[in-house]
Amino acid sequence: MSFSIVVDHVSFAWPDGTTVLDGLDAAFPAGRTGLIGVNGSGKSTLLKIIASELAPRAGSVSVSGEVGYLPQNVPLGASRTVSDLLEISATRAALHAIEGGDVAEEHFAAVGDDWDVEERARAELDRLGLDHVGLDRTVGTLSGGETIMVALAAQLLKRPEVLLLDEPTNNLDLGARRRLYAAVAAWQGVLVVVSHDRALLELADQIAELRDGSVRMYGGNLGDYEEQVATEQEAAERIVRTAEGDVRRQQRELVEARTRIDRNLRNGRKAFENKKVPKIVANGLKRKAQVSAGKQRTLHLEKLEEARDRLTEAEQAVRDDAEIRIELPGTEVPAGRTVLTLPLEPRTAAGEPEDEGAGKAAGEPEGEAAGKVAVLEALVVRGPERIALLGPNGSGKTTLLKRIVGHGANVPVRYLPQRLDLLDDALSVVDNVRAVAPSASVNEVRARLARFLFRGDRVNQAVGTLSGGERFRATLAALLSADPPPQLLLLDEPTNNLDMASVRQLAQALSAYRGALIVASHDLPFLETLGITRWLRQDREDGLAES
Template sequence: MSFSIVVDHVSYAWPDGTEVIKNLDVAFGGGRTGLIGVNGSGKSTLLRIIAGELRPRTGSVSVLGEVGYLPQDLPLGAGRTVSDLLGITATRAALHAIEGGDVAEEHFTTVGDDWDVEERARAELDRLGLTDVGLDRTVATLSGGESVMVGLAALFLRRPDVILLDEPTNNLDLDARRRLYAAVSSWPGVMVVVSHDRELLDRVDQIADLRDGEVRGYGGNLSAYEEVLDAEREAAERMVRSAEGDVRRQRRELVEARTKLDRRVRYGDKMYATKREPKIVMQERKRQAQVSAGKHRTMHEEKLEEARDRLTEAEQAVRTDAEIRVDLPETEVPAGRTVLTYPLPAEAGEFVVRGPERIAVRGPNGSGKTTLLRRIAGELESAARVRVPVRYLPQRLDVLDDALSVLDNVRALAPAASVNEVRATLARFLFRGARVEQPVGTLSGGERFRATLAALLSARPAPQLLLLDEPTNNLDLASVRQLTQALNAYRGALVVVSHDEPFLRELGITRWGRVDRDSGLTASD
């Protein structure tokens, strides 16, 4: 098999010495590869190294052909235009000059064979749903989702040999995601995409899992990968059960052997005490019995130690991501109790949330979904009436103080709780031991999210209305599962803005809302 990307023994560390990647070997062939792994495992760093944005400390990277790279955070620049992002401004300027009668040689050199560049650019933008986005529109007027789609259009317009995408569905509304899915599915070249989006990862040809400094490849999409993992986990768990049985058996045989040997020693001592045989014979028998007992005991102890080693090895083969397990009775809202009333546009009445409803709010990028949540949370002036304690989790995750520890941040929202109570709560959110003393500013994205969630759900008074704005953005698959576990334990009302359909299905949404630029908020059963 020929490989388009070969990463050979690559290591990389940040300027402060923090090691991100060490002696990594991986190769990517043709087709679309989904690169997955926990937050902080080095996925984005690896893409930047392949793209040439970062230089590895050791090792080398070879890529067959031109590389196109779409980072998580596009370097936009408010004064730039869509044409600038597409990389066609100079060609368009030369083309317009020629059309205006300026036949200078440099204009023809700049245009080359790209006489239809504007038509092709317009076609790519339209294909990705950007029909209202003109080539001369400034970046400052684009939403986050529109900027991502323009960046994607720029890649498809260039048609590089290799495309690298880093969390491309972040900030995209449902319609934009579907257009991106279609574009990825139709891409004929080499593509490596870092994503937590299950819908997107089910459209790739293979999965590459970056874990513990190594990449393991699996043929097929995310669903096929998870089936393989389930089979591996079941086999590993059978090995654990078998090894546990072996340990119990060896422990039992050791006890039985010690009992028999002790009985023999007591019998030998009794015979020696009664002196029924010559003293020299009795001493020799006693010595032989002690030697035999020592060998027998050593043999059984070695077998037990071997069984324990097999158990340890079997347990290490079971791949399990830590799970959040919490019980939040204080967040419970009785069925039927009015939690929130929010006035609807015109004479449409009120949007009312009662009891422990779970409401998902959707709408196109730039329609005002975040503004809606901020109004409900009281950050912006509105006529919303919230009748229970409320907490808001914004996309930026700027709720916590970076300079304070995880422990101190939680205590700030629950000052009446003791240190031991807070530590017990944080342990359920996977912060144990010295980790609770770590400053929030040093946490990875997934860790920061868990800390923020722990702080909000532990706040006093306990939140009975929780507002979440695109909570799965930038979370790895394990963190999304952990978020879902925590929210499934939450007993209050929930209003969540998200376009992550698998995540919403797991939450058990009871009602849907929609925000549009013109009509505002509308709700349906």
């Protein structure tokens, strides 16, 4: 098999000494590869090294062809335009100059053969559902999902041989996800995608799992991978049970051998004491018995040690991934108590463009949760309500959550933004949490961070070096450690960057939370586990409505 990407003994560590990859070997073939692994395993770092965004400390990477790279966090720059994000501004400026009569040679050099760049850019944007987004629109007016789709259009416009995508469905509404799935399914080159999105991973030709510092390839999509892993785990658990039985048998035989040896030695001593045999014969028998006893003990001890080694090896094949343990504050809001009253304008996301195609996305709740029934003049939250906030990208969901934070509530509020920019990148994880929980001791903070899988020296790691999933865990730890504890939680796309086990833990914790909750998310399976009591929909034209 020929490989389009070869990673040869690559090592990488952050400036503070934190090792991410150590002598990693991997090879990615043609087709669509889903790169998976638990948060912090080094997936995003590996993509950045392949894309030459980071330089490895040791080892090398070879790639066949030009590389396109869509990072997990797209650099914004509020004053940049969509044209800038598409990297076509210089070519467009030259085209417009030529069209205006300026025939300077540098303009023709800038255009090259790209005379239809605007048409091609417009076609890519339209294909990805961004027909309402103009080329001269500033990035600062785009939603997170729209920014991702524009950045994807930029990569598709380059037509690279190798395309790297890092969590591309983060912040995307259901319609945008479907368009991204279609673009991935139609991709003819080499594609490596880091994702926890099941639907996206079902499109993969193979799954590459980064685990315990090495990459292992599995043929087929996510479902095929899960079947293979389940079969392997069943076999591994059978081997463990067999190895455990062997250890018990060797322990039992060792005890029996020792008992038999001790009995023989006692019988020998009695025979000598009773003078049943001559002294010289007795001493010879004694020495022989001691030598035999020593050999027997050594033999049984070696067999026991070998059995224990086989058990250890078998146990290492059984997966036991650590999971976060989220414990929300033991707060409670009485039923009927007014937590928030926020007056609303007809259009909450004022200034954002209207999109007549921004109707209900496929896959959103049907029945009682389907279709608008009443546009709200004010958002009133009472008691421990659990509110799901839906709506297409760019409709103003994030704007609404920020308005709630700025307006204030009748109870302590905590807000988890989708860009996870609450923490100080220069400070360590432990110092960030201590900053919001000054009354907690260092040991108390360390104990809280341990539940979020920050243990030992990991708590001293600078936040700026964390992966997306690790940053989420650190931000959530700080959010839930804050004093006073929140009675209203605002979460903006909280399942972004989380592995599947962490999503399950978060859902369980939120299900047990007794405060008020507003969650903006496109992850309907996640929302359905939270016991949502109200479904609200933010629309570009009308504002906020009951659904």
